[in-house]
Amino acid sequence: MACRISELVIDCADAERLAVFWSEVLGYVELGREDDGSIEIGPPGAGFGGPQPTLILSPSGDPRTGKLRxxxxxxxxxxxxxxxxxxxxxxxxxxxxxxxxxxxxxxxxxxxxxxxxxxxxxxxxxx
CATH class of the missing domain: 3.10.180.10 (2,3-Dihydroxybiphenyl 1,2-Dioxygenase, domain 1)
Structure with a gap:
C-alpha cells in the first residue's frame, strides 16, 4: 500500500488573505476553520480525502527566512x-x-x- 498527499499546510501571517488568494487560483472553496485561525480550502464537492489535496492556511508569527524548500x-x-x-x-x-x-x-x-x-x-x- 502507498500513501498520497491529502493536504498541504502553509504557515502564513494572514490565513484569510491567503485562503482567498489560493481559492481563486485553484477554484477551491472554504471547507472549514479551526479555533487557532487555520482555514482549510479544497475542491468544491470533494473536500478532504478527495482526488486533489486540500490546503490548510495556518497562522504563524514565525518569520520566513530564505527560499522555500x-x-x-x-x-x-x-x-x-x-x-x-x-x-x-x-x-x-x-x-x-x-x-x-x-x-x-x-x-x-x-x-x-x-x-x-x-x-x-x-x-x-x-x-
Whole structure:
C-alpha cells in the first residue's frame, strides 16, 4: 500500500488573505476553520480525502527566512499559459527571481505573502 498527499499546510501571517488568494487560483472553496485561525480550502464537492489535496492556511508569527524548500506548481486548465499568468497577476501574484535563466517554460511567482509557486506551460484537464 502507498500513501498520497491529502493536504498541504502553509504557515502564513494572514490565513484569510491567503485562503482567498489560493481559492481563486485553484477554484477551491472554504471547507472549514479551526479555533487557532487555520482555514482549510479544497475542491468544491470533494473536500478532504478527495482526488486533489486540500490546503490548510495556518497562522504563524514565525518569520520566513530564505527560499522555500517546497513549492506548489500549478497548470492552466481552461486557457493558455499567458492568459493564466495575467489572471494570476490580477489576483495578486507577482514575479520572483529564484535564479532562473529566463529560458524556462514556466514562470516563478509568489503569492501575496511571498510563497513561491510556479505556473507551468502544460494545460491539464480538471478532475
Amino acid at each position: 517546497l513549492h506548489i506548481d500549478v497548470s492552466p486548465t481552461d486557457r493558455d499559459q499567458d492568459a493564466e499568468l495575467e489572471r494570476l497577476f490580477a489576483l495578486g501574484a507577482r514575479t520572483v527571481d529564484v535564479g532562473q535563466t529566463g529560458a524556462e517554460s514556466w514562470h516563478v511567482l509568489a503569492d501575496p505573502e511571498g510563497n513561491e509557486f510556479c505556473l507551468l506551460r502544460a494545460r491539464i484537464q480538471t478532475l
